[in-house]
Amino acid sequence: MAPAAKAWLVAAWAGYVLAPWYLADPLSALGSGGGLWLGLTRAPWLLPVGLALVAATWPLARGLDRTRAARWLVAAGMGGLAVLWLQGFAVGLSGWGLGLASLLGAPGPAQGGMGLGAAMTATSLLMLFCAGLAGLGWCRGDAFVTSSIGLVVALVGLFVLFPVLTILGSAAGTPGGGASPALFVSRLADPSIWGLGCLAGNGTCGVAWNTLFLAILVGLGTTLLGLAFALIATRTAFRYKKALRLLSLLPIITPPFVIGLALILLFGRSGAVSALLFDVFGVPRSRWIYGLPGILIAQLLAFTPIAFLVLIGVVQGISPSLEEASQTLRARGWVTFATITFPLLRPGLANAFLLGFVESMADFGNPLVLGGNYEVLSTKIFFAIVGASQDQGRAAVLATILLAFTLGAFWVQHAWLGKRSYTTVTGKGDSGLAPPLPRRVAWLCYATAIPWALFTFAVYAIILVGSFVKAMGRDYTPTFEHYLTGFRIEQTPQGLFFSGSAWNSLFVTLKVAVLSAPFTAAIGLLTAYLLTRQTFAGRRAFEFGTMVSFAVPGTVVGISYILAFNVPPVEITGTGLILIICFVFRNMPVAVRSGIASLSQIDKSLDEASHTLGARSFTTVWRVIVPLLRPALVAALVYSFVRAMTAVSAVIFLVSAEYNMATTYIVGRVEAGEFGLAIAYSTALVAVMLVGILLIQLLVGERRLGRRTALAAAPAPALASS
Template identity: 30%
Template sequence: MRYSGEKRFSMWTSFSLIILAIFSVFIIYPLALVLYKSVVDPHSGSFTLDYLLKFFTKKFYWSTLVNSFQVTVCSTLLAALIGLPMAYVMRSVKIRGSSWLDILIVISYLSPPFIGAYAWIQLLGRNGMVTNFINELFGITFDGIYGFAGIVLVFTLQSFPLVYMYVSGALKGMDNSLNEAAESLGCGRVERIMRIIVPLIMPTLLASSLLVFMRVFADFGTPMLIGEGFKTMPVLIYTQFMSEVGGDDGFAAALCVIIITLTILMFFAQRFLANRSTYSMTALKPMAAEQAAGLKNMLSHAFVYLVVGLAILPQAVVIYTSFLKSNGGQVFTGGFGLQSYEATLFAKDNEVIWNTYMLGVISISIIVVLGILISYLTVRKRNVLNSTLDTITMFPYIIPGSVLGISFLFAFNNPPILLSGTALIMIIAFTIRRLPYTVRSGTAVIGQISPSVEEAAISLGASEMKTFTKVTVPMMMPGVLAGAIMSWVTIISELSSSIILYTNSTQTLTISIYTEVIRGNYGNASAYSTVLTITSILSLLIFYRLTGKRDISM
């Protein structure tokens, strides 16, 4: 939208150029440096493909890529197979306590996957509560959930809420008269679902499945904790770069290039498929939940309660074990006590908690400002420059956090921009990595605001900037806050990039949880995790309070 009398080079063009310059320094330059290091010999400075050949010619390395695809594909399919029927049942059948179940589903998604991993270790690990019960009951030796099956279990239960939230939003906007018309023509329930509902929500299902795919493919903590011999690409990248016997920067860079190429190809493939099957409709008669009876009612409630119970179980286990008596946070001795909290929150200076909140608040403040500006520019000031800006904004989302962390160390470990080891590099990484949530949410909401509202304000004498700050921004805020809450919670639970960038002075809660789990201090890890879980829940409740919503629209 270009207002009458607006100059070709305006204040908005300046904003676009400034943001693009920032992204060039903190996204394009680090990634270009990764590409450079992957094909240049560090000694001779000549072009080489040795690092890439090393990966593809040795099974030990390329098998990790196969492992990653196996885990990711299985987890994504299972998440879709659970999330889709969950959304349909919750939208079509009246479920007791559905509003609370929605909140529990969101909470289960907001928790970092690796917390779910170590919670399941306490349940189904070699010495887990459920494992011991099964072994004593059946007289067998169950070896736990380690490896492929355990990783898929954790990822599936942690990822299906994303599919659920997206599909639930799509069903909310679907015109149910189409479903009723098909029913009047003799279509059965299953046939209506497969031939009408699924095709209509397919773009949303593909979009949510892509997000699940990217998240699972890029996750480092879960396979690191319970993978044991089953290595994935993020774990290989981390171990190659951080090896105690001297990491190989060139090979780590080549691994980063491979994973960047794959994620970008998958991203554009999903967008192509989604664009081919896009539908637009107005929900003149939205789908409404109806009271079911008999077997259908019992099965619907049983299915929903079972899935939600399994999804929220890791958080319940974490909170429960944090109050068990322990020997220095390592061995649970029976009964309840506060030893885990005494060994963590009260026995230490708690810098990790302060760091988490401080870095998070600064990052989310920058994200909200940039998110509003970028959303406005890409929707209201459409041009090649802002389209480029919009595309670059998505890069950090589809690129694994470990890759971003390594690229930052490559780029900012030496003058003239020396940032490694500082809090600033953590803030920049968090901001760049979690900005897309707020940008996508802000873009969606401003697309629903009629330009005539802004034009009316300008016609009454308000300047364009005043119209933007007094009219547009307030109308955007509900959508921006929806994205901001996702950005905030994922910032405070970020592990993949921070595990590479942190120092002792910038250690956060997630890093502390991870290190305690690695040491076997499950009590201490539970105490830290409980603080993180309570923070996520309070953040969600504050969001509901500020916006008046009872869900996070996706």
């Protein structure tokens, strides 16, 4: 047995015997204690878990050979996990679960949520199972790969699929609690979802078409703008690159509602620009911003940076020597761009589009503020759950449609990328020099990116001004009042006292964001590695599973987390942990996408070289792949950090008195009409996030590829690494 497997075996026994099996809950009838002790005294249903552990220890005790030991491990791991899972549902919080009450008589024994001991045992059993599979020769006998796959599958299954299936199951539910397929069909065929009235010129189109149309526009728009920014940042000598980069990143670190609010203050009927146009040119004031134009502009502002983050890594990774070769063959700049550069950008473009598309579908804040009478699925779902009609079944149907669209986009992306190779980062040192952009392309980029950057700047100027004046739009008296209300610090005899009303939520938000970002990046990039570098059965299904949580609207995720995790076996509502888990699995797809985009550029021969030199998979990942993935790592860390600080809809149901988040606080301010305080708090958050992003950049560092700079006389060494 491998040393790692032995360690897991020890951990499994420690979890079962030593650590407290249940959560500390004074209401629990069983009290505290290790699983073995409780199993022998009060909770006999825990004893089979011990049997599984004995079975896992058997080969070690008998000194069985590798294959037979592996068989024991697989059987023990699988059996143990199954028993653990089943007993968790069979013995519920208030008696028998799974319909056992009618068989065995109510109420039966009860148990609380699983605690540290159960978690340790379950994890160790999973790892032993994976070690067993490796022992049987799965994934070329590589225990690191089987364990990684097992871990990701288990986590995604537990924290994504399990809650989502819980709520989608209610799609056919009747208000009374039963189920009716006919009701499901009638909900699905509702003309308010699929109507095509707008094409015929009367009435409005169904909400499904609205959402799809908007998402396609946003996907295309963000990809183009992101590409323009990425090309300018990497391939031109544009003087204000740094400023442009920073400006393009601002929207991603802006809490929701704020961009929408700023757009209203600029272009609303009483907005600054509208007033100017009216006074100077007599353009009548109108409400054009409410509806498709408003949502589109706000989403383009908000999601372009994501496309930029994905694309910049890809543009940097394109091997200049291919382009130089093309030029050597006398291809003109434009031809090189069209036939070499652009096709190599395809994985980046496809992933950027997919992210923009899915983000737009899941976006909730902007349609809420700017939607007007343009209905989209995300808001419709939110109000199906919390609105006056309280129809969870309808929400589930709408969420299913949303998921179907995402699945569709995912499939189209795969078809477009096809099976071509996009490898450009190889072990051979690339001494090529990236050609400057052809003039036509460069001008196109400038023409797209610069006005957009100026526009972004205007929006942020409004936000900054708004936080320092009494009431934006009415009373422009300068004041610090909003900041003082939120962030007052008083000097008391006991030391500093944070008396501002925003401090508490800010601290919690920071803690959750800082904790969730590294986990998101780690699990996301690990998944990307498995998807691009390993072949195993069900890989495509696995890939889709990781995308699901992204496509499910936040509100649905929130409610489904309560439904799934408010009762044992996994009982984590009301804790800070549920917020972290929610963020990790909601933001993981971005880490996966950017990881895949970068990994498909890195030549497999690098891994192979490492293997040939005797490194194991884990070593290869740590020492070869992760350093090359730095741009993707930055993208994943930044994105998940920022998203944890700015997400709204998913956390509305997950926050508790102790763990309140900044965004729910801001939404409360907006609801109460205190725009000044909301904007001031948002500005403070933006500042905090900027610092966070700089720290991440500093910690991870830049990826150094073997590329020549224009001034370097001698070719740079192959891969700059010491």
